Every structure is written in C-alpha cells, then in structure tokens.
Amino acid sequence: MxxxxxxxxxxxxxxxxxxxxxxxxxxxxxxxxxxxxxxxxxxxxxxxxxxxxxxxxxxxxxxxxxxxxxxxxxxxxxxxxxxxxxxxxxxxxxxxxxxIAIVFQEPAKHLNPGLTIEEHIRDLLRYHLGVTRRPAGARTAELLELVELPLRVLRQYAFELSGGMQQRAMIALAIAxxxxxxxxxxxxxxxxxxxxxxxxxxxxxxxxxxxxxxxxxxxxxxxxxxxxxxxxxxxxxxxxxxxxxxxxxxxxxxxxxxxxxxxxxxxxxxxxxxxxxxxxxxxxxxxxxxxxxxxxxxxxxxxxxxxxxxxxxxxxxxxxxxxxxxxxxxxxxxxx
Amino acid sequence: MTPFVSVEGLSKTYTARSLLRRSRAATHAVRDVSFAIARNTIMGLAGESGSGKSTLARALVHLDPPSSGEVRVAGIPLARLGRRGLRKARRRMQIVFQDPHGALNPRLRIKYSLGEALANAGVPRRERRARAVELLRLVGLGPEHLDRYPRAFSGGQKQRIVIARALAGKPEFLILDEPVSSLDVSIQAQIINLLMDLKQRFGLTYLFISHDLSLVSYVSDSIGILQDGRLVEYGPAEQVLKQPRSEYTRALFDASPAMHRER
Incomplete structure (x- = not known):
C-alpha cells in the first residue's frame, strides 16, 4: 500500500x-x-x-x-x-x-445540519473559486464520483448518512x-x-x-x-x-x-x-x-x-x- | 466441568411505539445467543457498532431483563431470583464501562465513591476506610488518593478507580465493556496488564467486550463475534483466530489493521 x-x-x-x-x-x-x-x-x-x-x-x-x-x-x-x-x-x-484542506474525526460535528451536502459543496466552490450555479453542478457530481457516493446524497443532510458516508462527504468537501x-x-x-x-x-x-x-x-x-x-x-x-x-x-x-x-x-x-x-x-x-x-x-x-x-x-x-x-x-x- | 457463566438462547427485543401510529416496530437487538464461560477464563466479544455488544452485556446481568432465554451464573438462573436475590447476586458480577469520566460522580471524593460500593457490599462502616485503601492498593493507587475528587486523576487512574470500585463486593465475574477504548496506547497496556493480574490473583471470570480485534485476540480464551445481534462465531480463541467459521469473521479480521505481522 x-x-x-x-x-x-x-x-x-x-x-x-x-x-x-x-x-x-x-x-x-x-x-x-x-x-x-x-x-x-x-x-x-x-x-x-x-x-x-x-x-x-x-x-x-x-x-x-x-x-x-x-x-x-x-x-x-x-x-x-x-x-x-x-x-x-x-x-x-x-x-x-x-x-490546505482538513478532514476531522467526527464529520457530523463539522457539517451544518441545516444544509444538504450539495449546498455545502456549492457554498465552498462559490466562496473559494467564485464558481456560479451551473458549472458548480458539474463539479459537484464529479466530486461525489471521486469519493464513491451516489448522486442522491446531494439532496441529503448529514444526519441521514451513515458515519462512513459522512466521512466521504467531508472528504469530498476537502478536495473540492x-x-x-x-x-x-x-x-x-x-x-x-x-x-x-x-x-x-x-x-x-x-x-x-x-x-x-x-x-x-x-x-x-x-x-x-x-x-x-x-x-x-x-x-x-x-x-x-x-x-x-x-x-x-x-x-x-x-x-x-x-x-x-x-x-x-x-x-x-x-x-x-x-x-x-x-x-x-x-x-x-x-x-x-x-x-x-x-x-x-x-x-x-x-x-x-x-x-x-x-x-x-x-x-x-x-x-x-x-x-x-x-x-x-x-x-x-x-x-x- | 460446568461453566461459571452460561447463556442459553438469550434474546432482547425492543418495541418502539410511534406517537401517531398504533403499530409497534420490534427491534431484535440480540437474537438467540448462547455461550458459556469457564471459571477463571476470558471470553472476548467483538462486533461492529450496533451489533448488540452492550445490549447483551446489560441483558446478561439483568440490568435490562432479557426478552427470552436463560442466564446462569455459578449455576443459579438469574431469572428465578427476586429483586432482592438479584441484588445480592449482582455483587458477584460487575460491569466496567468504557468511559471512566462518566462512571465517577465528579462531586464525590474517591473515598465516598468507594465507600458507597463497600456499603452496598455489606461492609460495616468502621471497616470501610481500611478496605478502600486495600482496594486502591490492588489497582496500583495509594491512601493519599482517598480524599481527592475525580478531576484530579488522569483517564487511566480513573479507570483504575472504577475497577477498584467494581472489586468492592469481591465479585467473581466482571463484564468489561470497552474498558480501555478511551485511553492512550501506553495507558491501555497498563490497564490490560492490571486486569490480567487481578484475574489470576482472584480467580476472576471476564466477559471482555471490545471493537478492537487485536485486543480481543490478545486477552481471550474464547471468542464470540456478534453481527446484527447474532453470535455468528463462537469458539476457543485459537480456533477462531486460525480457522474462523463465518465469512463475516474473516472479513472483520481482514479489514482490521494489524500491528504485528505474522512472524
């Protein structure tokens, strides 16, 4: 390895x-x-x-x-x-x-419970890269694929995901x-x-x-x-x-x-x-x-x-x- | 030889009644689990989160009475004991939990925490101080610690105190539920060695619950693996380690990071 x-x-x-x-x-x-x-x-x-x-x-x-x-x-x-x-x-x-991005031990604590995973990623892309709505959509789908999460996760909230999926979402944000x-x-x-x-x-x-x-x-x-x-x-x-x-x-x-x-x-x-x-x-x-x-x-x-x-x-x-x-x-x- | 602890067909079902609907959903937290632990041996119990490890521990000592099945400790079926009998029997068995910080009342000096346990064990008041000192010595602490509050101790020391308290009623059977999981690596080794020493010294019998397969492999004479409330693997440690019967056990061992490669 x-x-x-x-x-x-x-x-x-x-x-x-x-x-x-x-x-x-x-x-x-x-x-x-x-x-x-x-x-x-x-x-x-x-x-x-x-x-x-x-x-x-x-x-x-x-x-x-x-x-x-x-x-x-x-x-x-x-x-x-x-x-x-x-x-x-x-x-x-x-x-x-x-x-320089960071991934934490307990992803649930670091994800906003009021935002879907898609909203997290979109906010991040807009803040750092100034990416607007439509291109952000393509990048979001790409990120999910990279961390092997199904696209439905985009519309879900952190609490709806298992611990492993939360950590994958956190990693997707980190590499966004x-x-x-x-x-x-x-x-x-x-x-x-x-x-x-x-x-x-x-x-x-x-x-x-x-x-x-x-x-x-x-x-x-x-x-x-x-x-x-x-x-x-x-x-x-x-x-x-x-x-x-x-x-x-x-x-x-x-x-x-x-x-x-x-x-x-x-x-x-x-x-x-x-x-x-x-x-x-x-x-x-x-x-x-x-x-x-x-x-x-x-x-x-x-x-x-x-x-x-x-x-x-x-x-x-x-x-x-x-x-x-x-x-x-x-x-x-x-x-x- | 008759086993010291025997569990026959133990099940624990929770029913959750929803607020609006009449229906009841039954959750089978532990299903039809059977095993036996010989006196002065250690059975290790491993499984992933939600597999029913802690539910099994609580049902075993009838903290939550099992839905069905029988538990015998020293040949006595616990279900037949009344409340008073159960309380008496519980002195012979104790549970040590993972989090020593939550297990000690932060407002009580150590001597009161130990004194309470000794009182429950029927030790007369005037003997309690001497017995408390003796208990602290057993776990590597001293009389100078009696007057302190839990906050004055490190995690490892707190777990020693929790173990000392568990020994107050001279139990024969301890359920250790993730007893070292919250401790640093070098402190884990201290507590594990302490538990192994106490087992030899007092002829104790342990059910050692942990998610850490390396640790379970190290301490156990027999090993059980829980998956979704079922005991999918159970046998002598050597056999489970060398030739696990269930696919799930193999998958768990394969996924588990190993520190010491096979030599």
Whole structure:
C-alpha cells in the first residue's frame, strides 16, 4: 500500500514552532520547537498520545489558534515560500480549506445540519473559486464520483448518512478546491473496521489520483503503519523520531517509540504480559526538563534530565531526538 | 466441568411505539445467543457498532431483563431470583464501562465513591476506610488518593478507580465493556496488564467486550463475534483466530489493521 516519493520536494515545512496557551493561570507550551517536513505526494503519519501536540499542530498549520487561553505562536510554517503565520486573515482564508484542506474525526460535528451536502459543496466552490450555479453542478457530481457516493446524497443532510458516508462527504468537501495538502485528523477513529478500511483505501486512491500530500494524524499505530509512507512520533510537544514507514516500525530508535510499539496487544503477544511504559504522558504545564521522556525512560542517564536532545539524522532518512538511540535492549523471546 | 457463566438462547427485543401510529416496530437487538464461560477464563466479544455488544452485556446481568432465554451464573438462573436475590447476586458480577469520566460522580471524593460500593457490599462502616485503601492498593493507587475528587486523576487512574470500585463486593465475574477504548496506547497496556493480574490473583471470570480485534485476540480464551445481534462465531480463541467459521469473521479480521505481522 506504500509508495515512495522520488524527489524530496516539500510542500509544507514547519520550523521551530512554539505554541503557548494559558491553563489555570499557568503557561503551557503545547508545542516546544516543532520541526516537520511534509514531502510532495507523501502520506505522512503523525502519531502521539494525548497532549503530545497533534491537534495543536494541525490548528497552527491553518492559523486557527485563538480564544482566551491562546497566548502566542512563534516559528514558521512555510508553504509556497510564505510563512502562513504572518499572513493576514483574508490571505490565509484563501488558503485554508482550499489549498490546505482538513478532514476531522467526527464529520457530523463539522457539517451544518441545516444544509444538504450539495449546498455545502456549492457554498465552498462559490466562496473559494467564485464558481456560479451551473458549472458548480458539474463539479459537484464529479466530486461525489471521486469519493464513491451516489448522486442522491446531494439532496441529503448529514444526519441521514451513515458515519462512513459522512466521512466521504467531508472528504469530498476537502478536495473540492483541488488542495495540495490534506490534513487528516483521526479520520477513521470513530468508524468500524470495515468502514475504516474503505476510507483508508479512498485516501490512498485520492493521493495517487490527485497528487495530494497528506498529513495523517492518528493515535492508532496499526492504522498509520498501513497507510503512511513516513511516520513522525510526537512526545511532549516535540517531534522525537521521523523515518520511513518500515524503518520506524521495524527499527525504532527512540526508546519511547520502541516501548510504544511493544505495548500494543495482538494475537502474537498472547500469554505474555504487555510491555508497559510507567507513568503518564506529561502535561503541557509541567513538561520535564531535558528530554521530556526521561522520567519514564528505562535507559535514561544523568544528562537526559539536563540537556535537551535535538532531532538529528541517525542515518540516512531516519532522525531521532535521543542521546542513546537504538540502545534499548530487546526483551527476551521477542524474536523467532 | 460446568461453566461459571452460561447463556442459553438469550434474546432482547425492543418495541418502539410511534406517537401517531398504533403499530409497534420490534427491534431484535440480540437474537438467540448462547455461550458459556469457564471459571477463571476470558471470553472476548467483538462486533461492529450496533451489533448488540452492550445490549447483551446489560441483558446478561439483568440490568435490562432479557426478552427470552436463560442466564446462569455459578449455576443459579438469574431469572428465578427476586429483586432482592438479584441484588445480592449482582455483587458477584460487575460491569466496567468504557468511559471512566462518566462512571465517577465528579462531586464525590474517591473515598465516598468507594465507600458507597463497600456499603452496598455489606461492609460495616468502621471497616470501610481500611478496605478502600486495600482496594486502591490492588489497582496500583495509594491512601493519599482517598480524599481527592475525580478531576484530579488522569483517564487511566480513573479507570483504575472504577475497577477498584467494581472489586468492592469481591465479585467473581466482571463484564468489561470497552474498558480501555478511551485511553492512550501506553495507558491501555497498563490497564490490560492490571486486569490480567487481578484475574489470576482472584480467580476472576471476564466477559471482555471490545471493537478492537487485536485486543480481543490478545486477552481471550474464547471468542464470540456478534453481527446484527447474532453470535455468528463462537469458539476457543485459537480456533477462531486460525480457522474462523463465518465469512463475516474473516472479513472483520481482514479489514482490521494489524500491528504485528505474522512472524
């Protein structure tokens, strides 16, 4: 299911991104120097547990951070040689939802219950592309065909559709203006496995047909393993490991990644205790100094509590932010 | 050996009467389900949303009495018990639900949540504090947690407290309805290991309900697959995993993303 990009042209680059919120009077840094490259045409899996910064990153990419608790963003989000964080609202609005589109976990929450699917698509086309009534009709039918929905869906409301069909409608909206980048925020988490499979296959097909670059955010390692070309692991508001799919899943270098992979239950693990990472994920108001993972890390040394390991290329195309990459010992009896 | 839990021909039908019309539409949420769970083993129950997993769980302990069929726990047919008998029998079986946030009263300190459960289990007042501490220890928490409110705990800790409360009446049978689905991956492993330890330690019997086939494959001694209220697959875990009998089971396993490829 995986394809590889020939060149390494990037459509989206995140550089030294810091995002700060205020929680109960305390300042909480949700992203603490995030760097990320989204390459042209790839599906980039972004995994992490709650509080790792997945959602904040997506919001920041679309410049959507606001509200009373939001304090500031620093750093750069580069798209077509422009820093999205410096754009004025009218400019970012032309990009958001058109060139950079997003698909959410619960489509029903993001579709207007008072509008039919056709009205959603028509409004979007009119807003972004200024398309008038008649040409919009042709494009609408084309979009439905792309996401494999019957034409009758056009006259239906979100609540009349199943979860899988709602997600297809959401995807149709996302690709309506020919985006270059698709942000997918846990797009299959709320779906049953058979429907999940269909949506994943749809995303893979659209990537191939439309040349989309997809940032695929999920807490589900197995799903990411199935669809992603590259995978980045987030922990405590930082990117701690980044590699091509099989390199990450077969030869993880960061102790957190490796332990996380070992903690997933499966038939192959029957009769053996699951690996456990002690403690809990750090709260953004109290991220440990040094490497954020050091209090839970079995191979942490003194320096891990003091120095912050930077993300470095360990070998070609595989980066890790750890002073002791790949040094976690294999548990007995794992091979074979 | 007689099974600890046996279910024979269990059905649950809901009738919805529409406001305007006289007609009644019957929904067969669970149809003619039969299985048995041996003492100190785990039966995993999987199926997609709407397949009847939770309805089955509620009917099993007679929270919603089944429309037909018989449930026996430790040889006792639940339907024959009166209200008081049922209440007593329920101490021997407990349900742990998916959402630990909704399961704990946010206005009650943990000691009261546990105290209530202990009172229901007939533990005398003066022994309750010591028993509450003991329960917390069982799930990896300590006496310092007694005076806190649920909001002070993470999702994983809350689920530990919910499990501790379920153990208050020294149950023998637990129904675990998606017990880790709302938790982070690394926390899921902690709770699963805890549940497996408790099962060994107290000789517990589980019905483990989950939509996650990898998880069901990992924990179960026997596996049942529900589809539209029917048990379309039921047998020892090894057999279901290697040679599923129903087409539907095969389709489910094929669709399920796998973390560990066959080695």
């Amino acid at each position: 995986q394809g590889r990009t020939g060149d390494h042209a990037c459509v989206l680059q995140v550089r030294d991104l810091h995002v700060t919120f205020k929680a109960d009077g305390e300042s909480a840094e949700a992203l603490r120097g995030m760097n990320l490259d989204l390459r042209q045409g790839e599906i980039h899996g972004l995994v992490g547990e709650s509080g790792a910064g997945k959602s904040v990153l997506l919001h920041t990419l679309l410049n959507l951070n606001r509200g009373a608790s939001f304090v500031r963003t620093t750093g750069r989000v580069l798209y077509e040689e422009r820093n999205l964080l410096e754009l004025f609202e009218p400019e970012i609005r032309r990009i958001r939802g058109a060139e 203006c020919n985006p270059r980048v698709l942000l997918a925020d846990e797009p299959t988490t709320a779906l049953d496995v058979t429907v999940q499979r269909q949506i994943l296959e749809l995303l893979l097909r659209l990537r191939a047909e439309l040349g989309l670059s997809v940032l695929f955010v999920s807490h589900d390692l197995a799903v990411v393993r199935e669809v992603a070309d590259r995978v980045s692991v987030l922990y405590g508001g930082k990117l701690i490991e980044n590699a091509e799919n099989s390199a990450l899943f077969d030869r993880a270098l960061h102790p957190y990644t490796e332990l996380l992979l070992r903690s997933v239950p499966s038939a192959a693990m029957r009769g053996r205790a699951l690996n456990v990472i002690p403690g809990t994920v750090p709260d953004a108001t109290a991220v440990p100094p040094g490497c954020a993972f050091h209090p839970r890390c079995p191979i942490a040394a003194e320096r891990c509590a003091i120095e912050l390991p930077e993300l470095r290329a360990h070998h070609e195309d595989h980066s890790v932010a750890c002073f002791f990459p790949g040094q976690l010992v294999e548990p007995a009896g794992r091979q074979g």
